[in-house]
Amino acid sequence: MILTKLAKKFTKNTQGVTAIEYAIVGVAIAGVVAAVFSGDDSKFKSALTGAFSKITASISSAG
Numbered sequence: 001m002i003l004t005k006l007a008k009k010f011t012k013n014t015q016g017v018t019a020i021e022y023a024i025v026g027v028a029i030a031g032v033v034a035a036v037f038s039g040d041d042s043k044f045k046s047a048l049t050g051a052f053s054k055i056t057a058s059i060s061s062a063g
Helices: 002-012 015-037 045-060
Strands: none
Touching: 015 045
């Protein structure tokens, strides 16, 4: 009887589900970021470095 009440209460409680979902999404995003920035031959990393270099040069020459 007590076990049945606890089981019903547990199935109705959905508050913890969202925390687990956020954790899964966070792990997925971390995996994508790690895959994009891993290694020295990453095209995205090279493009990002080049863009920041151009921005830095523009700011330096303007001042």
